[in-house]
Amino acid sequence: MFNLNPTQILILCFSAPFILALFIRALPSVIAPILQMIVDSKHPQVKVVYLDRVVYHDVSMSKTSLKKRPSTSDRVKIDALNGLISLGITKSEGKALIAKKTQQNVYSDAPTLLKDCLSLL
Secondary structure (H helix, E strand, C coil), X not given: CXXXXXXXXXXXXXXXXXXXXXXXXXXXXXXXXXXXXXXHHHCCEEEEECCCXXXXXXXXXXXXXXXXXXXXXXXXXXXXXXXXXXXXXXXXXXXXHHHHHHHHCCCCCHHHHHHHHHXXX
């Protein structure tokens, strides 16, 4: 079928593993986008953009859960509470101030929340 001389056979034997390894390494990058398209077509998602994050929800989720108002992250609340405590305000008073301000607005950074809490005093 193939008429190969010994030199060609030797080159083929040494290069075949490298070609095979290259093909195996490239295969996932070709298959992954195809699989992702299949998964996305079965589970469409809605992109919801908040001030501090982007969240993807399945379309199958109830509409009431998508209408939830974005809230201030816990990290921002903790940082603002620590700032109030360092200014001499008790922890319970600080939590009450933060709760009052975060009901009215959504904060993406602690200094703004801290400033608004101090304006209530």
